[in-house]
Amino acid sequence: MTKVMERQDKSKSSKKRKYSEGQSNMDDYHDLTELNEQRCKRTNRALVKFFIACGIAFRIVEHPFFINFIKELNAGYNTPTREVLVNQLLERELAQVNFKVNSELEKEMNLMLAFDGWMSGTHRSIWNFIVMISLRKEYLYQLFDLSKNSHTAEYLVTVIEKVIEGIGED
Known part of the structure; x- marks a missing residue:
């Protein structure tokens, strides 16, 4: 009987441990999955606002250290190219700001x-x-x-x- 109990104890220790609800796992600290389209749009908009408000040169978005920094924050986010940042994201943000200002001025x-x-x-x-x-x-x-x-x-x-x-x- 003691041999059976020992075998059960050994088999329990070789199984993966389950974590309780209060315990953290690796996914809590690092996102690996690619972002959905809506979150990517919000992140891109925040990125272009950051570059504009801080006066950062748009070429920095392609710098390896900047890309590495972003990947450390969220490996699932792919930074836009400088051309996309300037020609699409900046233009889109400018259009939204202009629309908001013009609609407020009309009132x-x-x-x-x-x-x-x-x-x-x-x-x-x-x-x-x-x-x-x-x-x-x-x-x-x-x-x-x-x-x-x-x-x-x-x-x-x-x-x-x-x-x-x-x-x-x-």
Whole structure:
């Protein structure tokens, strides 16, 4: 009888151990499965926002150390190429932001246009046009490189009129 009990004890120790509900497993720390389409879209959108907000060069997305870092976070996520990041994801994000800003501006009755010009580090004459709404929110509406034109009052009036037309006079 003792031999039978010993054999049962040995067979139990060679089986895989089950873990309890409170116990962690390796999948809790590392995702290996490929992301579904919706999660991939959310991740790509967060990635393009990160690059824009932090002023990171888009070529970094193809750097081996960056790819390795992303793979450590989630091996199932494949980083987009620089071309996809710039030509598709950035353009899509820009379209969504522009749509959101324009729809908010359409709801407003009283808008204020502010503008300013400066010389960039590459000696370009850059002018920005900011629209402010009644809730004191500010939106960067447009940026222009006006380097090729003389900054006469007449010329600036035509530029401002074009911006106002774009926003809508009403």
